[in-house]
Amino acid sequence: MISVRTAAAQVLAQILRGQGPLSSLLPAIQHQVAEQDRPLLQELCFGTCRYYPQLAAYVECLVDKPLRAKDSDMQALLLLGLYQLLHTRIPDHAALGETVEVTRVLKKPWATKLVNGVLRQFQRDKSKLDDLLSQNAAFQANHPAWLEGMLRKSWPDQFESLISANNQHPPFTLRLNTRKVVRTDYLQQLADAGIAAQATQYSPYGITLAQACDPRKLPLFTEGLLSVQDEAAQLSGDLLQLGEGMKVLDACAAPGGKTGHMLELEPSLQVTALDAEEHRLGRVHENLARLGVNARIVCGDGTERNWWDGELYDRILLDAPCSATGIIRRHPDI
Numbered sequence: 001m002i003s004v005r006t007a008a009a010q011v012l013a014q015i016l017r018g019q020g021p022l023s024s025l026l027p028a029i030q031h032q033v034a035e036q037d038r039p040l041l042q043e044l045c046f047g048t049c050r051y052y053p054q055l056a057a058y059v060e061c062l063v064d065k066p067l068r069a070k071d072s073d074m075q076a077l078l079l080l081g082l083y084q085l086l087h088t089r090i091p092d093h094a095a096l097g098e099t100v101e102v103t104r105v106l107k108k109p110w111a112t113k114l115v116n117g118v119l120r121q122f123q124r125d126k127s128k129l130d131d132l133l134s135q136n137a138a139f140q141a142n143h144p145a146w147l148e149g150m151l152r153k154s155w156p157d158q159f160e161s162l163i164s165a166n167n168q169h170p171p172f173t174l175r176l177n178t179r180k181v182v183r184t185d186y187l188q189q190l191a192d193a194g195i196a197a198q199a200t201q202y203s204p205y206g207i208t209l210a211q212a213c214d215p216r217k218l219p220l221f222t223e224g225l226l227s228v229q230d231e232a233a234q235l236s237g238d239l240l241q242l243g244e245g246m247k248v249l250d251a252c253a254a255p256g257g258k259t260g261h262m263l264e265l266e267p268s269l270q271v272t273a274l275d276a277e278e279h280r281l282g283r284v285h286e287n288l289a290r291l292g293v294n295a296r297i298v299c300g301d302g303t304e305r306n307w308w309d310g311e312l313y314d315r316i317l318l319d320a321p322c323s324a325t326g327i328i329r330r331h332p333d334i
Contacts, residue, residue, distance in 0.1 A: 012076035254280035
């Protein structure tokens with residue numbers, strides 16, 4: 001086992017080097033951290049990414065010269081330390097001491113004084129640094145300069161609301177299988193368990209929890225009667241106007257949320273769940289098995305034909321959100 005901050009520093013260093021998305025890097029290391037520390041690991045990684053533009057600006061002010069590329073783990077550690085001091089309830093002394101200790105674990109004792117000195121200087125000089133950065137538009141918006149400039153130019157009237165939405169923590173929303181459970185009944189069940197929640201505004205299948213939690217601990221999750229899914233994604237099933245026995249392609253299907261929802265709505269569908277990344281299809285198998293539904297799961301590129309049997313589909317669902325800025329709050333590492 002490794003400490004939660006060691007794991008976080010390693011994940012963040014990989015992101016700084018462009019070695020993969022947080023959604024893949026975090027699960028790959030979670031098993032090396034004690035189970036009770038895994039929620040903190042997720043908070044540290046996602047939170048540091050969410051506030052990266054501001055944290056990086058602080059580091060630039062505090063470090064005399066940029067760290068070398070091979071020391072991206074120390075850059076990550078500085079960002080991680082600042083995030084804890086700014087945005088968590090972890091006592092400052094614990095955040096500072098535990099973060100500095102990681103320099104020794106990662107066998108870079110030369111960085112011990114650097115990390116300790118930068119974090120302590122930040123504690124002393126935060127007000128001065130804020131004054132220095134007060135005219136930095138990218139810092140104030142907590143967005144990269146190029147993106148801040150484009151959003152301000154393209155959407156001047158909506159700029160503030162766009163920035164605010166991107167910087168928010170995403171809601172934690174569930175989708176119910178309404179063939180098997182009534183939403184009002186489940187809301188009452190959550191209330192009885194002391195879990196604050198409310199019905200979604202647009203989706204007739206959704207419930208948003210006041211606080212995120214491990215879904216495996218929620219009533220009826222293991223029985224396959226609910227899934228974690230954003231409200232907007234829940235609308236796709238009805239928009240497709242599915243009919244009995246239709247042949248449907250879910251392109252970019254992983255992790256399988258919309259495939260599962262379509263089959264909940266119309267169990268007689270013949271669904272092909274397609275995704276270009278083999279390693280992501282394991283999640284599709286797991287999710288469909290938990291929901292008790294079946295689909296043809298295929299690894300393939302939707303722009304090619306080598307996976308296709310030649311028969312036309314009645315419906316094709318293509319939800320390719322990774323090209324859009326609307327997912328920043330859900331995937332802040334982008």
